[in-house]
Amino acid sequence: MKKFIASTTFILAFAVFAVFQNATAQSNLIAVDSAVPTTAPATEDTSALPPKKEIATTAAPSEGKYKDGTYTGVSAYAYYGQVQVQVKIANGKIADVTFLDYPQDRGTSRQINSYAMSQLTQEAIAAQSANVNGVSGASDTSEAFKQSLTSALSQAA
Amino acid sequence: MKERRLIMGTPVTVEIVGGDSADLEPLFGYFSRIDEQFSTYKSTSEVSRINRGEVTPETYSPEMLEVLSLAARTERDTEGYFNVRTPDGILDPSGIVKGWAVRNAAALALLAGHTDYWVEAGGDIQVAGRNADGGLWSVGIRNPFNEKEVVKVVYLTDCGIATSGNYIRGNHIYNPHTGMPVLSAIVSITVIGPDVYEADRFATAAYAMGENGISFIESLDGFEGYAIDISGTATMTSGFSRYAVQPASGANDTE
Numbered sequence: 001m002k003k004f005i006a007s008t009t010f011i012l013a014f015a016v017f018a019v020f021q022n023a024t025a026q027s028n029l030i031a032v033d034s035a036v037p038t039t040a041p042a043t044e045d046t047s048a049l050p051p052k053k054e055i056a057t058t059a060a061p062s063e064g065k066y067k068d069g070t071y072t073g074v075s076a077y078a079y080y081g082q083v084q085v086q087v088k089i090a091n092g093k094i095a096d097v098t099f100l101d102y103p104q105d106r107g108t109s110r111q112i113n114s115y116a117m118s119q120l121t122q123e124a125i126a127a128q129s130a131n132v133n134g135v136s137g138a139s140d141t142s143e144a145f146k147q148s149l150t151s152a153l154s155q156a157a
Numbered sequence: 158m159k160e161r162r163l164i165m166g167t168p169v170t171v172e173i174v175g176g177d178s179a180d181l182e183p184l185f186g187y188f189s190r191i192d193e194q195f196s197t198y199k200s201t202s203e204v205s206r207i208n209r210g211e212v213t214p215e216t217y218s219p220e221m222l223e224v225l226s227l228a229a230r231t232e233r234d235t236e237g238y239f240n241v242r243t244p245d246g247i248l249d250p251s252g253i254v255k256g257w258a259v260r261n262a263a264a265l266a267l268l269a270g271h272t273d274y275w276v277e278a279g280g281d282i283q284v285a286g287r288n289a290d291g292g293l294w295s296v297g298i299r300n301p302f303n304e305k306e307v308v309k310v311v312y313l314t315d316c317g318i319a320t321s322g323n324y325i326r327g328n329h330i331y332n333p334h335t336g337m338p339v340l341s342a343i344v345s346i347t348v349i350g351p352d353v354y355e356a357d358r359f360a361t362a363a364y365a366m367g368e369n370g371i372s373f374i375e376s377l378d379g380f381e382g383y384a385i386d387i388s389g390t391a392t393m394t395s396g397f398s399r400y401a402v403q404p405a406s407g408a409n410d411t412e
Binding site for chain 2: 051119120121122123124126127128129130131133134135136137149
């Protein structure tokens with residue numbers, strides 16, 4: 001059975017690997033689709049899935065809340081490393097958020113991937129019944145992210 | 158009996174099936190003592206006194222020595238992805254203390270003779286035996302894009318589960334040039350392990366590893382993981398799905 005699962009997921013694994021390689025190879029430029037995370041509009045509670053990409057690319061321009069320019073936030077500590085962001089403001093709103101520092105690439109064990117990757121399976125997440133004894137979830141880096149972003153935005157205000 | 162209190166800046170939940178408040182109290186007391194000792198926010202804590210240079214290693218408490226030793230081991234086990242010291246040398250063991258404290262509090266319940274219990278601090282959960290309905294303990298994995306929802310339910314006993322993640326509420330991060338997710342595309346990784354301390358430390362390290370984290374969990378014996386990326390796709394380890402199936406043959410059957 002294990003072998004069957006392994007073989008059926010083999011092709012999928014290659015696809016996953018290709019996507020990951022692609023994603024890793026990309027630039028560090030990122031964008032945030034709403035004005036300020038700390039004052040973000042209410043999330044779409046009806047959807048289990050993240051907002052679709054089109055929403056981000058067509059984000060309605062808000063009135064110029066910030067001064068145009070590029071601002072660097074403080075380097076905030078997430079306990080496995082530092083998080084520091086740089087914010088680019090264009091037309092009064094966030095155009096880009098770049099991670100200058102992010103705890104993700106120290107001595108990665110590449111050799112485990114080729115084996116372990118072939119064992120993995122994927123699915124799209126979907127909302128389930130919340131009738132459970134309890135919930136597991138966490139928030140680590142987001143605090144450091146918010147701290148650094150807030151400090152960058154305070155300079156643009 | 159089940160009760161929730163705010164300790165260590167996080168909701169702590171203890172449920173002891175068939176127990177009463179007197180059974181819960183020693184566990185909450187333990188969490189409060191650990192908070193007094195390890196909080197980086199309390200100036201009187203041992204951690205704060207160490208950071209002010211007021212305490213020498215020879216006078217560290219046994220608990221502090223244990224946590225520091227566990228932290229050093231975790232740093233080795235995770236190829237440096239886990240570190241309780243900031244680059245400035247400030248000691249902040251909170252990343253390891255939570256799971257460790259939950260495991261120790263659960264051990265107190267076991268020592269007191271309880272067989273069916275749930276001990277949790279902020280999503281780090283240790284379960285034993287059966288829930289109040291006689292079934293396996295059901296644990297939802299929170300939707301990283303909507304904290305009010307769960308996107309997976311696992312059924313557990315005698316093990317630990319912990320999630321490390323990054324919930325950027327109301328926002329998402331993508332490469333504006335390609336529309337592809339970038340950086341660490343992983344927003345949440347949940348790990349099931351032999352106990353909550355083990356699950357917690359490996360979830361933390363796996364999350365820091367980004368896309369490689371789930372492969373790291375796959376490579377560990379006795380651990381399973383469920384990683385969710387920025388596109389809403391979950392990647393799970395080869396043995397994870399067995400936890401996601403509710404036992405069909407009746408809640409009171411033994412496994």
